[in-house]
Amino acid sequence: xxxxxxxxxxxxxxxxxxxxxxxxxxxxxxxxxxxxxxxxxxxxxxxxxxxxxxxxxxxxxxxxxxxxxxxxxxxxxxxxxxxxxxxxxxxxxxxxxxxxxxxxxxxxxxxxxxxxxxxxxxxxxxxxxxxxxxxxxxxxxxxxxxxxxxxxxxxxxxxxxxxxxxxxxxxxxxxxxxxxxxxxxxxxxxxxxxx
Amino acid sequence: xxxxxxxxxxxxxxxxxxxxxxxxxxxxxxxxxxxxxxxxxxxxxxxxxxxxxxxxxxxxxxxxxxxxxxxxxxxxxxxxxxxxxxxxxxxxxxxxxxxxxxxxxxxxxxxxxxxxxxxxxxxxxxxxxxxxxxxxxxxxxxxxxxxxxxxxxxxxxxxxxxxxxxxxxxxxxxxxxxxxxxxxxxxxxxxxxxx
Numbered sequence: 560x561x562x563x564x565x566x567x568x569x570x571x572x573x574x575x576x577x578x579x580x581x582x583x584x585x586x587x588x589x590x591x592x593x594x595x596x597x598x599x600x601x602x603x604x605x606x607x608x609x610x611x612x613x614x615x616x617x618x619x620x621x622x623x624x625x626x627x628x629x630x631x632x633x634x635x636x637x638x639x640x641x642x643x644x645x646x647x648x649x650x651x652x653x654x655x656x657x658x659x660x661x662x663x664x665x666x667x668x669x670x671x672x673x674x675x676x677x678x679x680x681x682x683x684x685x686x687x688x689x690x691x692x693x694x695x696x697x698x699x700x701x702x703x704x705x706x707x708x709x710x711x712x713x714x715x716x717x718x719x720x721x722x723x724x725x726x727x728x729x730x731x732x733x734x735x736x737x738x739x740x741x742x743x744x745x746x747x748x749x750x751x752x753x754x
Numbered sequence: 755x756x757x758x759x760x761x762x763x764x765x766x767x768x769x770x771x772x773x774x775x776x777x778x779x780x781x782x783x784x785x786x787x788x789x790x791x792x793x794x795x796x797x798x799x800x801x802x803x804x805x806x807x808x809x810x811x812x813x814x815x816x817x818x819x820x821x822x823x824x825x826x827x828x829x830x831x832x833x834x835x836x837x838x839x840x841x842x843x844x845x846x847x848x849x850x851x852x853x854x855x856x857x858x859x860x861x862x863x864x865x866x867x868x869x870x871x872x873x874x875x876x877x878x879x880x881x882x883x884x885x886x887x888x889x890x891x892x893x894x895x896x897x898x899x900x901x902x903x904x905x906x907x908x909x910x911x912x913x914x915x916x917x918x919x920x921x922x923x924x925x926x927x928x929x930x931x932x933x934x935x936x937x938x939x940x941x942x943x944x945x946x947x948x949x
Contacts, residue, residue, distance in 0.1 A: 642946075642947065645946075694946075697946075701948060702947065702948055703946050703947065703948055704940070704944075704946060704947065704948045704949070705948070706940065707936075707937045707940055707941060707946075708929065708933070708937070711929050711933065711934065711937045712937065712941065712946060714917070714921055715914050715917065715918075715937060715938060715941050716914075716941070716946070717917070718913055718914045718915075718916070718917020718918070718920070719910050719911075719913045719914040719917070720913075721913070721917065722909070722910065722912070722913020722914070722916065722917060723913070725913070726909055734903065734906050738903070738906065739906065741902075742902045742903070742906045742907065742910060743910060745899070745901065745902055745945075746902060746907065746910050746911070746942070746945065747941070747945060747946055748945045748946050748947045749899075749944070749945040749947055750940075750941065750942060750943045750944040750945035751837075751840075751889075751892075751898050751899060751902075751907060751911070751942055751943050752837065752897065752898065752899070752943045752944055753896060753897055753898055753899045753900070754899075
């Protein structure tokens with residue numbers, strides 16, 4: 560007698576289950592069997608929605624990447640002095656990261672063993688490059704310090720922003736999304752020292 | 755006919771092979787068989803040096819933790835205004851991280867499935883706590899800004915520092931140890947904005 564529940568999933572809700580499993584077991588360590596068990600529906604029901612686990616990965620990292628690239632198209636990301644655009648982008652990165660926490664977590668853990676993973680890494684590099692260009696422009700405009708090399712500064716700012724996935728929990732007990740975004744922007748742009 | 759090479763390992767050199775394998779496969783995913791293959795000696799030869807893989811893990815993370823805790827005992831970590839001591843500690847953390855790269859990488863990936871891993875996580879929390887105390891003291895002395903909560907600031911600074919393990923390669927082609935340490939200290943304490 561099977562205990563599998565009736566398939567009431569949409570591609571969207573199935574995706575959120577899959578992303579949770581990918582983040583817990585790692586993408587490589589996740590089988591269709593694991594996904595089927597976690598969702599409580601049969602493998603063939605999952606194949607009714609998607610072609611397999613790689614499609615689920617692609618949809619999941621696309622959601623994170625769309626969120627991130629979307630920032631660059633926002634008005635404050637396009638118009639104004641480069642340093643202000645950069646500040647907008649950093650603040651919004653934290654917001655996207657927090658809003659899309661499991662999807663961005665998955666994106667940051669992608670390793671590059673499949674075509675989809677390599678594509679995701681490539682898109683991440685594109686995004687990093689766009690932010691580095693903004694930093695470069697801000698340095699050229701004299702608003703960003705010249706004594707830290709652009710590539711190094713970009714890496715360290717991404718390091719600070721991305722580390723939020725390691726400890727942020729949306730349970731309302733820790734710092735709020737707004738507090739985290741404010742803290743990252745303050746530290747990244749004006750540092751710890753009192754002025 | 756066996757092709758295993760003669761065991762010329764010391765506990766120290768065996769440790770460096772083990773750490774490399776742990777970082778590649780994950781500690782959970784590493785068996786004594788994997789260690790034996792990577793070292794090119796038999797399992798019983800490994801048991802001649804250590805009681806098993808958990809002892810290798812303990813030795814490896816101890817090396818990283820000793821490096822980090824050692825900073826707090828250095829003169830510049832003990833004497834002077836708290837903000838200056840904090841700056842010294844952050845600079846030295848980057849240096850220890852770069853010097854002991856594979857060992858600190860392993861420490862940062864520890865998850866807590868065994869007693870040794872739980873002990874390592876506990877020691878990491880102790881270290882984080884000691885740095886947070888320093889930040890708190892510096893804020894009380896008025897040298898660190900008061901508008902970012904201490905715990906949040908500590909996490910973000912650790913996020914920036916620890917992210918260095920993701921991309922630093924000691925091959926002499928990228929930024930030097932000194933450049934990375936300077937960049938982290940500048941960004942963490944005075945931020946990206948030109949003054």
